[in-house]
Amino acid sequence: MSVDQTAAASTVPPAGLDPETGHHHSDGMLKLAFGAIGIVFGDIGTSPLYAFRETFAGHHKLALDSAHIMGVISLMFWSMMIVVTVKYVIIIMRADNKGEGGSLALLALVSGKTKTRRWSKGIILLGVFATALFYGDSMITPAVSVLSAVEGLAVAAPAFAGLVLPIVIVILIALFWVQKSGTARIGLVFGPIMLVYFSVIAVLGILSIVQTPGVLWALSPHFAVEFFLIDPERAFLALGSVVLAVTGAEALYADMGHFGRKPIGLSWLFFVLPALILNYMGQGALLFRDGQAALVSPFYNLAPESLQLPLVILATMAAVIASQAVISGAFSVTQQAIQLGFIPRLRIEHTSASTEGQIYIPLVNGALMVMVILLVLFFRTSSNLTSAYGIAVTGAMFIDTCLLGVVLFRLWNWPKIAAIPLLAIFFTVDGAYFAANLTKVPAGGWFPLLVGFIIFTFLTTWSKGRQLMIDRMHEAAMPIKVFIGSAASSASRVPGTAVFMTSTADGVPHALLHNLKHNKVLHERVILLTVKIVGQPYWPANDRAVREELGDGFHRLVLRYGFMEDADVPAALRQVHNCGADFKMMDTSFFLSRQTLLASDKPGMMIWREKLFAWMLRNAESAMEFFRLPTNRVVELGSQIEI
Structure with a gap:
């Protein structure tokens, strides 16, 4: 069966979100800002470590x-x-x-505004590639964050330097192990820990x-310009490491x-940004006094x-929080990609009945x-890992700027005199x-480039194959x-109701044709459901269903969901009251069509991509579980299709 994909997420917007506008209410601003410190800024907040x-x-x-x-x-x-x-907080977040x-x-x-343009396909591919790069980033961030934090043991207690890798691996295994039980309770302590962490690194910076x-005086931009003038080659190469200070901006x-x-802007401007700047300046001040600190760890x-070991523990906790945010982000991105038709159905578990976004994808x-x-074992040190870090982030940032160009010209209709100089600055940087x-x-x-290209191939193959x-x-x-x-x-x-999903x-669903051909019966009420x-x-839940009367007991029903919602079909059907009698699951049978793909020489995709798509289709999550259909009311009918 090929049904428009959705993924598991709550069917109501997050707390404090207006269901009509999608924006947060003004109340609880400080509470939301505090929560953002614990979740949003973990990645960029641990950048001073390395x-x-x-x-x-x-x-x-x-x-x-x-x-x-300087x-x-x-x-x-x-x-x-x-x-x-400027780019993210002030402009893109609008x-x-x-x-x-x-x-x-x-x-x-933006795709809805560009679908009639000849370059719309290129815009879509750019957005998909940015998503693919994110997965490479989500693999490197936990490795480099936890590794750089635990490496502080070699500074605070050199005798334990040989235990760094084992400790890192144990922490990472524990981190991924707890994902299946949910992070709602852990999330309650994220805010206070990160609040302490940012306060500590700010104070350490001030003391230095x-x-x-x-x-x-380094806050003056002329020092950056002077750096490029006196040593342009080294300055350019240094950008590859300087960018580590902004990883996590996305x-x-x-x-x-x-x-x-x-709330995010408030947290950034008045707390996180000052703490980071103070710490970086403190590390710079330390290098003026003791240049050898740069070779070990200016952060620690x-x-x-006497305080270095407690700082190692605090930094490790911050690194775990940063890793948790990236892992949760990978779940969220996967969920959206499934809904938008770029990834086949996967098993998605809800880990909290009340907390928005608490999902787990095994x-x-x-x-x-x-x-x-494998990354930790292969690269072994955070210094080696930072060589792999950055390219996925900068690639995604560059693509975001491309998408921003579409937003400025097509959605917001900015005048060229304002948009072009701004975009020129962003594209240059x-x-x-x-x-x-x-x-x-x-x-x-x-x-990360290899990971990005592999995942990009999977995403585009599934999207193209599904359309074919x-x-x-x-x-x-x-x-x-x-x-x-x-x-x-x-x-x-x-007697009864038959729901054929299409x-x-x-047109007529294949499952309906097969059912009539083999069983030679029709139910009193037939629903063609999309x-x-x-x-x-x-x-809006009150506008979920669109019904069309087809006559002779036939009805066409379309259920609409946003790409952050869970498609619970039985729950939606219970709210439909204009399609004959109310739906009762014990009187309803769901008919699904399961396709077997046959690779062919028809124009569309190369044979190897057709075989890849067929493999992905075979391993997709069952539509019965994905749409939460009652297991004892489902009938699956198979068919073969050449693409």
Whole structure:
């Protein structure tokens, strides 16, 4: 069967979200801002663990002199201002899809406005590739965050340096193991821990700045410009490490649906951004006093020896929280991709009856755990891992800027005199960071690119194959009026209701034809049911069903869901009261058609992609479980299709 895909998520918007506008209410702003600190900023918040160190002690080492130290601090500050503050917080986060953000939500928003344009396919492919890159990022983030945090043991207690890898692997296994039980309770302590973490790194930065106050002048952009003038090659290469300071910026946009634009912006501008800047400046001040700290860990050396071990524990907790946010993000992105037709149905479990977004996807969780552990074992140090880190992030940021261009011109109708200079700045910054990270491909940057291309192939193969399959079925479909006219009077009618699920809202479902051919009966009431996903996160429950009377006991019913909702078909049918008698599950049979794909030389896809699509179709989650159909009321009928 090929039914428009949906995924498991709550059917009501998150708490505090207006179901009509998709925006958060003004009440509880501080509470939401506090919650955002614990969830949204984990990735970018743990960047001080490794970003500054890698800029000076990484693969492209910099001289520990005033020009380079001040230049790097200035680059980090202005990167956070341009990329995070202006691009994401002020501009892109205004491009919400009924309150939801992220590459797929943005893609669903802009694709509706560009479908008549000749370049619309290119825009869709860019959005899909950004999603594919996210999976590479979601594998590297837990590995590099936890590894860089635990490596502090080598600083605080050198005797335990040999235990770093075993401890990291144990932490990662435990982290992925607890996913199946849900993170609602753990989430309650995320906010306080991250609040303490950001406060501590800010205080450590201030204590270092007080000893070397001249570092404050680094906030001037002329130090960044001077860096490029006196050492252009090193400055360009340094961008590959400087960008680590803004990894996680895209999480602000992706998590917007849970907290809202204003709470996230409030947390960033008045708490997280100052804490990060103070810490980076504190690390820079430390390098002025003790350049050797850069070769070990300027982050941990900011603290007195007696406090370094507690700092390791606090940083490890922050790294686990950052990893949790990325893992949850992978579940959420997968859920949206399923709904929008880029990934086959997967088993999705709800881990909380009350907490929005608490879902668990076993296949994604297991694949991430294996890949993260392999990354740790292969690269062994966070310094080696940072070579692989950054290229996926910068690639996704560059694509977001491309999508932003569509938003500015097609959705918001900005005048060219305002949009073009702004986009030129963003493209220049994002392009420079992406180009600098391309130099890291031989040293590890190949990994996220490889993962991205593999997943991109899977996503596009499923989307294209699914469309071809629907087209082939549509070609062979009989007009419903003709079928009713010939079958209704000749076939025997039996009591009860038969629901035939179909991917298109016209023609006769294959399952109905097969049932009539083999069983030679029709039920008294026949429902031709299509589940459709709209390009917005939530669809009003009171406007869920659209019914068409076809005559002779036949009805066509279309159920509409947003791409953040769970398609619970029996629950929706119970709310339909204008389709004859009310639906009773014990009197209703659900007929599904399961297709077997046969690869052929018909134009459409290459043979190897057809075989890949057939394999994905065979391993897709059962439609019965996915649409929550009662197991004892389902009949599956098979058919073969060539694509």
